[in-house]
Amino acid sequence: MPLDLVLIADTHLPKRAKILPDALWTAIEGADVVFHAGDWVDLATLDELEARAPRVVGVWGNNDGRDLRERLPEVAQVELDGVRFAMTHETGQKAGRERRMDTVFPNADVLVFGHSHIPWDTVTPNGLRLLNPGSPTDRRRQPRVTYLTARVDAGRLTQVELRDARTGEVVPA
Template identity: 55%
Template sequence: MTRDGIRLLLMSDTHVPTRTRDLPPQLWDEVARADLVVHAGDWTQLALLDRLAERSRSLLGCWGNNDGPDVRARLPEVARADVEGVRVAVVHETGPRQRREERMRVAHPDADLLVFGHSHIPWDTAHAGLRLLNPGSPTDRRRQPHCTYVTARLADGAVEDVVLHRLPARPGAGASVKGR
């Protein structure tokens, strides 16, 4: 923690090793700078959870639909923490985008910030006092132009300095090809 609040690193849908062997080096650099790493599921490998827990100052995460029983045994379906006066909830799936904000406000009435994944599509909206952030995926861009992650800062009960970061393209990384 710094005088200026808590620096967050948000990621989801890393799919190690099914989509890539490891996280991009830029993301590991961000892990070293973050006060709290938040992962919204689809780790797909317990080893990545162990490495992030070892290399981060603090880790908050949940399991996703592609995570097996080993990851699910270590992580909750919904992770929660109070950080710098911000009530944070982390969940993998939120359902369809239509009316997402309203549904999540009802599903997580005690949260100020909901971090989610599953779609691999970055998302940043607010509704009735709930900020919803999806960092996309740093390893599998699917239909998105870039692989992504998010940094933010929590201070004095507020979510500030939210930045969506694009990762440099790697040949063949995360590209979805029709017909495969």
């Protein structure tokens, strides 16, 4: 059976926004698995996400305090229907990222990361898919606040789509 995924990062609540957009909550509540790649900032966001999503995979980010670091790992690894996911908050500079991540995560098929607030979707020389969902609350230099949706089906990651966090609509990457 296919698994629907929501990928988010850099929520920064309540500093960058007071709440997550309703369209994002709708996507979260309809997903089978939600990935959060760090910089939650407050523990209440983790608690609410765990209450509203069937399964949450999360890591802490550089802006997360001791309370979040006690509940979340720095790196998470999970296999879903044969697809091996790794997740971390920071991957360093964009220059050379693909080759570095091939070295750091040689046994993963997909790496979810955050930190930059800039959506990212590339494939490394060794075939590792790198995904950054941007931020649903702080667009920085981007035209909109974003998250990613995807599906795992029969051992493959499919239907990866960047979405506007306010409307849920698919937007250009």
